[in-house]
Amino acid sequence: MKEQAKVSIPTKHGSFMTIAYSSIENDPMPHIVLLNPDTDLTKPVNIRVHSECMTGDVFGSYRCECGEQLDKAMEYVAEHGGLVIYLRQEGRGIGIINKLHAYVKQDEGYDTAEANKVLGFGYDDRTYEDAVAILRDLGVKAIQLITNNPSKIEALEESGIRVDGRIALNIKPRIENLGYLKTKKEKFGHQLDMV
């Protein structure tokens, strides 16, 4: 993972130093870091590792809560310092076409975990090595992870990043995503207090 480009971008939450990371130069799908420029990277840093979800993040889909999570994480980081790593692993790592296939299965009655299984994928095919490589490149040694997902904390700790704490992201469930959130809580062990 290497820094390929870096520039400040103003957003509704404030300005972020926006850094593109990839292993190949001109990779059309680089990971993106949104860094609050006032962050002290030598102290434990507030980090959101957000996996791409085009339908939620860009189009505001209510099938999941990804868009709202990203928005809240950006807001938190803008206020308290820290950074968001936007990882290009759409649909828990299976890509958007397969995610849309999985949605079809969900409409047929499968839950989000079963739908992936029926299509021949694991429950969750995401990996976090790239996030760790980016944190190393930025000189981050210890983090406070903005997440509801305990396995994400484990994955980062196993790769040698010190996780000092968790910052919860509480999103109110909607009628459209309540089933999805229940599966996340029951099958994936996510800590969702409002579900």
Ligand SMILES: [Zn+2]
């Ligand atoms: Zn999503």
